[in-house]
Amino acid sequence: MTKGSDRTPLTRDFFDRSVLDVAPDLLGRTLVRHSDEGTIEVRLTEVEAYAGEADPGSHAFRGRTARNSVMFGPPGHTYVYFTYGMWHCLNLVCGPEGHASGVLLRAGEIDVGAGLARVRRVSARNDKELAKGPARLATALDVDRTLNGSDLFAGPTPALSVLHGTPPPRDQVRSGPRTGVGGDGAHQPWRFWIESDPTVSPYRAHVPRRRRAK
DNA sequence: CCTATGATGATCT
DNA sequence: GATCATCATAGGT
Numbered sequence: 001m002t003k004g005s006d007r008t009p010l011t012r013d014f015f016d017r018s019v020l021d022v023a024p025d026l027l028g029r030t031l032v033r034h035s036d037e038g039t040i041e042v043r044l045t046e047v048e049a050y051a052g053e054a055d056p057g058s059h060a061f062r063g064r065t066a067r068n069s070v071m072f073g074p075p076g077h078t079y080v081y082f083t084y085g086m087w088h089c090l091n092l093v094c095g096p097e098g099h100a101s102g103v104l105l106r107a108g109e110i111d112v113g114a115g116l117a118r119v120r121r122v123s124a125r126n127d128k129e130l131a132k133g134p135a136r137l138a139t140a141l142d143v144d145r146t147l148n149g150s151d152l153f154a155g156p157t158p159a160l161s162v163l164h165g166t167p168p169p170r171d172q173v174r175s176g177p178r179t180g181v182g183g184d185g186a187h188q189p190w191r192f193w194i195e196s197d198p199t200v201s202p203y204r205a206h207v208p209r210r211r212r213a214k
Numbered sequence: 215c216c217t218a219t220g221a222t223g224a225t226c227t
Numbered sequence: 228g229a230t231c232a233t234c235a236t237a238g239g240t
Contacts, residue, residue, distance in 0.1 A: 048232070050232075057232070058232090059232080062226085065225080065226080066225090067224080067225065067226090081224090081225095081232085082223080082224060082225095083223090083224080083225095083231055083232070083233065084221080084222070084223085084224095084231060084233050084234080085221070085222025085223035085224075085231090085233095086221070086222055086223080086233075086234075087222095087233050087234070089232060089233085091232090104232055106232085123234085123235065123236095133233070133234070134232070134233075135233050135234065136233090136234075139234095178232070179232070179233095180231085180232055180233075181232060204233090206232095208230090209219090209229095209230080209231085
């Protein structure tokens with residue numbers, strides 16, 4: 001093992017904890033996406049925790065449905081959902097099993113495979129924008145619902161896996177309200193990001209959309 | 215920098 | 228029928 005370049009993957013136990021512990025601990029970690037097109041590695045800089053059926057901001061709040069069922073399953077799997085008619089978002093399910101919690105991966109820095117990410121993210125004006133936002137991150141990694149429920153620890157080369165990385169010092173980890181979450185879950189400070197990192201997405205408060213006049 | 219708005223369809227009530 | 232864990236674009240400051 002080469003000193004200073006530890007690529008030892010996290011274990012499933014890493015995810016078998018409270019989502020509020022796992023979420024900030026994912027910052028600075030490297031997510032790896034293997035596909036036929038190539039490999040992308042993204043260093044996570046911004047995440048949000050969704051804390052089970054008691055969390056009004058969570059898709060699990062109203063119980064198990066076809067869409068959210070993997071959140072109720074074992075930790076260390078993906079939860080991918082489709083939203084706004086166009087976009088995908090990628091979450092990692094945390095434990096303990098049955099608690100239906102997950103971490104939304106909101107932003108990161110592409111460290112490997114930027115050329116491939118640029119092809120998938122044509123509208124990005126610079127490399128800091130390649131994965132600056134949850135749907136942008138999913139697009140850069142070519143993540144869609146076919147990857148929903150993927151096991152991060154399946155076999156030697158899973159489609160998605162998490163390597164050990166270098167978590168930032170605790171005083172560089174910031175937290176605040178979750179982006180785009182309204183209602184009773186709006187004020188929980190369960191968004192975590194690395195201070196001053198240029199790949200973190202801008203905060204946006206939840207705004208109820210007014211229907212178009214008929 | 216900022217705010218406003220259309221795109222687009224699955225999901226849930 | 229309303230909502231939605233969003234983004235790209237247009238235009239103002």
